[in-house]
Amino acid sequence: MINEITDEDAVQATNDDASECKRCAVQLGYWTDPFISLFVKQTNRKAPEINRGYFARVKGIEVFINKFLKMSGEKSQIINLGSGFDTLYWKLRDAENSPQNFIELDFPSVTSRKCYHIKRHKQLIDRLNTEDGEISFSATDLHAANYHLMGIDLRNISELENKLAQAEVDFSLPTLFLAECVLVYVDKNATSTLLQWIGKKFADALFINYEQVNMKDKFGEVMLSNLRGRGCLLAGVEDCESLESQQKRFTINGWEGSNAWTMVEVYDSLLSSERTRIERIEMLDEQELLVQLLQHYCIAVAWKGPTFKNISIAQG
Template sequence: MDPPATTPHPRNMPRTNSQSPALTPESDTVNSIPDENIIQTNEEASLCKLDAVKLGYWQDPYLPMMVHGSLRHERKAPDMYKGYYARVKCVERLVLQFIAAVRRARGPDAVVQIVNLGAGYDTLYWRLHANAELVRQGKMRVVDLDLLPVTTKKCHFIRGHKQLMDLLIGEVRDGEVAHGELHSDEYDLISSDIRDTLQIERKLMDNCKLDPKQPTLFIAECVLIYMSTGSTKQLLSWIAKTFHTAAFINYEQVHMDDHFGQIMFDALKAQGCLLADADSCKSLEMHEQRFLKTGWDGAQAADMNQMCGSLPQADVDRVDRIAMIDEPEVLRQLFAHYSITWAQKGGADIGLDKIRLV
């Protein structure tokens, strides 16, 4: 979750009348540099994930190599860590279902392509590669894409850790931005602004050698809400038009128009971070429509209370024993304000339309 630094609580946060300002396509062009505060959301999210990993919510031996714990950071309420746990595990489960569907339909040698948009310091590639069975089965290409300040740091962390470098396959080459990008046989790190579909297309196809005919999964976790409605529309339309078989996992806020949503919006705004497209995140149906209106064949959205039903109960019980949740109602509200959308296009012949969120 990338909520405010403290869990918003309806009782202790003032209600204001602020609205999400109307970002126009003109004010959200690639020429307008994304706010430093948006870039910083990755540091905060990564530090929260690192806390949760250290506390035992889930295992990720690679994350400590990506995050420098020297940054000033306050411990969060257990609600937040449980939120990150649910997000990481639910996304991971869908990724594995995507890979399984591709391999079942296309055979063990089928190439699986995954593009993580606004990936931050996410360790998905290494977590997948630690799974010997998955790696044995066939070729995977994972592309992490983010803005240059983020990829420059990630590049530095990767090159600085033998354990991360050892899991890259083949020769590790610099990308077109020295120190900010790298390429290897199954992993690419590229810097790009996802509002610039021409640049993404060039980098994904020419530099990362993605094949638009191969099934490709796109992931965006707490990314699209920072852009204008028009930029997201352009991005989703471009993917649907370009890739023959595609799926999308979008983790994002929902019910941003109710009291709790407004509190989240205001708290983040007070920290200098504008949820520019909060207006597109008012209901689960809006999340689905975003895809259905941009050329995708199917979309389902569920909130995180519902999504928790897809996790193994024994593991959820284990996590619940790590720290007591003081106010279960606040956790329930928090989970009601985050959602996952699963969308697919051209995926019926390999069963992507059969994948269910819960």
């Protein structure tokens, strides 16, 4: 029991780390996000390799989100699993590219902090307001007309079902599930149950999963021992062995198809003008270190139904 609490604390703390890294890269000009600084105060400067890695992560995921929204239109939903302090809802709102419903789920201790920041900042709360909707808050949950933030343990499916009902989820709409560095912390059986449940309930769905890959080599072992050193058990790490295991995780759990790319491939697929721009922001001491880092993260996608079949990273 003591171990479990320690692991949960450590897992929740990974959100602070991710948010601080995003804040740092935004501040340096890697990409634009007017909202991340409302969730994270000043942070220490990170290594150039980390900033570039985060650039590839945010931009790579953005490619798929834009494809999803283009393919499904406004009548769609996004469900962000383990959303942490992600600012996607506000960025899409400013780009006038919001789906019909946007749901964020994380442990209650994380969502309560997110609720606190949203309440404190006019720039955040004003964007939740719509003409027809009221905003209701509890300590951990927030409901607005088309945005719902809720505290939950994703390993508990009946709780998930209950929370999604509160968020008025529509199982018939095209739905994007997003998990950014989340499933590695959830044990394999619980992830299987979650993926099977989603697969059964949603007819037309796309899943975008960003996380570690190639964890069985030397560099991967060092990454894992660093994370374990912070107290994370990494209960889902078995599926981070290779691109194949990442894809199989979906196809054995009822999803129709899956594809996966290392972040080297994702980075190379980004617009060359964007890469040239950000490569001028900071000099890299060691190009090799960046390549190794990018080889050890991936984006996997999986689909159910006809709309998103064979969706790929290629742009244009």
